[in-house]
Amino acid sequence: MPTLDSRLDGVVGTAAKTLDRAFGMKTVADLLGHCPRRYARRGELTPIASLPVGESVTIVAEVRSVSDRPMRNRRGSLLEVVISDGNGELSLTFFNQAWRAKELRPGRRGTFSGKVGEYRRSLQLAHPAYELFDDIDTALMSAEAWARLPIPIYPATSALTSWQITKLVQHALDVLDPVPDPLPEDLRTTAGLLPLGTALERIHRPDFDEQIEPARRTLRMHEAFVLQAALLQQRQFVRAMSATSREPGELLADFDARLPFELTVDQVDVGRRIRADLSGAWPMNRLVQGEVGSGKTLVALRAMLQVAETGGQSALIAPTEVLAAQHLRSITRMLGPDLAPRLMPTLLTGQLTAAERRRAALRVASGQSLIVVGTHALLSASTTFADLGLVVVDEQHRFGVDQRDSLRAKGSSPHALVLTATPIPRTVAMTVFGDLDVSTIRSLPAGRAGIQTHVAPVAERPAWFARVWDRVAEEVAQGRQAFVVCPAIDADAGGGSGFSDDADGPPSASEPADAAPTRTRWGVVQVAELLSGHPAYGSLRVETLHGKMPAEHKDAIMQAFARGEVDVLVATTVIEVGVDVPNASTMVILEADRFGVSQLHQLRGRVGRGGVPGLCLLVTESDHGTPARARVEAVARTLDGFELAEVDLELRGEGDVLGDAQSGVRSSLRLLRVITDADMIAEAREAAERLLEDDPALLRHPALLEAIERRVGRAERAALAKN
The missing domain is CATH 3.40.50.300 (P-loop containing nucleotide triphosphate hydrolases)
Structure with a gap:
């Protein structure tokens, strides 16, 4: 019988190639690790006379008539089946499936499930699921259970639908050898977890809703425990390496x-x-x-x-x-x-x-x-x-x-x-x-004055664009300095400035940006030009800085800024980290929604480093309620970098924990989530530490050793070693 390590082509045949192309699945464990993202319902048992359009329903009815005819406007045939529950009639339609007429014969009874549609003022179900029975009593009893049965909905592709995955998963479960459990029995008992085989069965084909969450919780703990054991093993390998002891002196x-x-x-x-x-x-x-x-x-x-x-x-x-x-x-x-x-x-x-x-x-x-x-x-x-x-x-x-x-x-x-x-x-x-x-x-050196951060939504409040520049000039008038950060060196160089065709150029900094288009693109070049024409900046010392300048030029400008010889520094993110100018009080970040949470926090940290209070203005045109605006508002809400790291984690994902990806686009986690499952991860870590302390080579825990080998491949092990 197949095991979790069996190759898929020996279990699901030619479908293995499709699974591999779509999801990179190669073994039965990969297939069964592909869990439903949600569960659908067939709907309550409903009399035909009171069917609600647009809802999923389940009906117990008898087939009254069957007809198959060619379609008028395209190739193929249309099979139409009329069913009745004794009080009303409903049509079922199937496109290019004339073979169903052999089983949907007049007089056959069964349960029919699907979403109610309307065609020419008549109700119908298109391509419904159904199950036929010989007598109405069996049909009614089965229909009630069938209507309550959760339907797994899997992450799918155009080449592999959810219902096709369901059939493959159910076949794998039917032929699978009993699954050994990698969790120690004391952890399973203490945490109230299911055996692994039971959890897999219930996550993929639960009999009722209440079975789903215990199965999901069990599989989350399995994932946490196996990954913790792998990471702790890696730590053992590191500590087996010798390093030169460096004593202080x-x-x-x-x-x-x-x-x-x-x-x-x-x-x-x-x-x-x-x-x-x-x-x-x-x-x-x-x-x-x-x-x-x-x-x-x-x-x-x-x-x-x-x-x-x-x-x-x-x-x-x-x-x-x-x-x-x-x-x-x-x-x-x-x-x-x-x-x-x-x-x-x-x-x-x-x-x-x-x-x-x-x-x-x-x-x-x-x-x-x-x-x-x-x-x-x-x-x-x-x-x-x-x-x-x-x-x-x-x-x-x-x-x-x-x-x-x-x-x-x-x-x-x-x-x-x-x-x-x-x-x-x-x-x-x-x-x-x-x-x-x-x-x-966490503690900052004494004497730091702190930073105030504000969002300037210039699309909603155009007059604030002019106020941003006035505010910078006011700070400089008090003997302080300011950074202006742009997302590009030259906005025009990227194929257009982002201004509308009838605009002369950037909106004036001393006037409300009423004529600004929905998306303004600001580069260092454009801001320098903007400020050169601003009446309040005529006597101010404005310099530009970006990564394409020669190193000596960049260094000279930064040193001049540090000495107080530059009032306003217009720059790209080249000043993101490490630049220390205690007299700099103000940071303006244009198109702040184009930056990540980490970048915004880093940039803001360039001000408020001395006894001068810091001010950070996050200028954005992103709409309220969008993810981009949420990032900007999160940064304005708190100065706590650790809180922002969690915001970033929620927005972007945890990244490939076992590999080398730096963002959550291809997370190696399946059911587990770092923020919501932090307590479970800590519990799994403690249990894994106890087990490895007692059995470092896992000689007495072969199922766990197999699970680690299955879950953490050669490439992931190499990435862990590099870390």
Whole structure:
């Protein structure tokens, strides 16, 4: 008899190819893991005389007449069957199914189910489902049960309908060998779960509604437990690897003694955990998540100093040239004139001149530089390290799994520290699933004035567009600075500015945008032009910044802004992370609905970093009630990055938890959902930890071992190893 691991072509024949093409199914387990997304009803038993049009009904009736005739306006035939329940008559129509006349003979009784339609003022059922009986009593008894029987509705395609999937699933269930249960009996008993075989039977062909939820809950726990066991096994593999122990020493003590401020409670706690990790026998794999400006870079630098104590090197990879350069300046400044020469912080980016890059690469390869900061240039095959002991990934959502892994491969089992201000959905999922050690910095350094965030819906309130620019000018008049963020460099370069054909150009910033079309496209070029003609900006110093500028030009503009020599900086998201200008008070984000929750939160974090209160204006033309508007309003509602991570998770999905996808488009989860099932996941984790502690190789739990092998394939295992 087939098992869950049996190939589908040996169970469902030629339909296996269609299942594989449509859903990537290859085994019986894949087919039975394709659960109904909802359940339909055939409808209550209804007399023909009172049938409601448009509703699904079930009727007990007798066939009175059958006729088959060719259709007038197209090829094929129409089979019409008239049925009666003794008080009224109803027609059933079947297109190109003349063969049904052999079984739907006059005098046959049965139950008929479908949606009531109307044709030429007469009621009819088109292509109804039916079941025939020999006598009316059997028909009535069966009809009542049949009407209550839930009908599974599966995710389907044009090539494979839900009812076709139903037939294949039911056939697989009929021939399936008894299913071994991977859950430990004590967990199943404590949680009140069904045996796996029973749960599969009831999720796919329940006898009544009350059977569905216990089956679904059982399968969710199975999924949680198997995935937790797989992740915990992966952690065992990591901890079986050896890493160079990096004990703290004088470097870290000297650095701490020179700090002009006290570390926050969270920074001290996270630092203590990292110190213990780096001193351990296996590689650290820790995520530090903290609000924008909470001091994650300082925590990372203290870890680098601990690694440098034993001659090890640390590599910090940042997503942009601007951020990498700023990190280097910040680290050099924090180290001071005594420590910086000893560690020789080095910048390695793609836009260095050939001579600069050779010198930097030599310092890194020889081990002279113990702290290396760079962009994707660090991933180059020509970049080698003498003793890479720590990899720090800043804003990990900007790097793929393979990129992070290629950097770690440049050392011998180096420790890994991932920093993020707003966890992306995939990271939240991995966090809940316990694949990483997680530390959180919630407290902000003293002296932060906070940020107010407002949505400016200029499509609904056109006058607010002008008010946005006036508000920026008012802040600058008080001696402060402002960012204006655009979704593009040049809106016109992408095939049109987005303005209507009869518009002269962008609406004036000093006038209400009454003439603005439904979709305005703003680029750095257009905003710079707009502000150059605004009467309030004649004396203001406005500069532009974007990713296509030469590195030296970008760096010069950012340094000028940091020195207060620029009043308004019009930029793309090149300033998204890491830019630190305490005097910047205002952030305007145009077409805010084009950005994700994480990006909006990151951008907002560029203001309110000093004693100056922050103001963030999210300008949008998206309609109220749309997902795009919901993202913008969620960011305006809270400053809590962890709450926003959950919003992002709900909007985008948890991502491919077992693979390398960064969003929820192809989630590897089936029934389980990270936010709603967090408690169940935690319960499964505790149970899996107990089981693996007692039986690490799962020698006494072969069903669980098989379930893990079945659920976590070779590609997923490789992705987990990279993480």
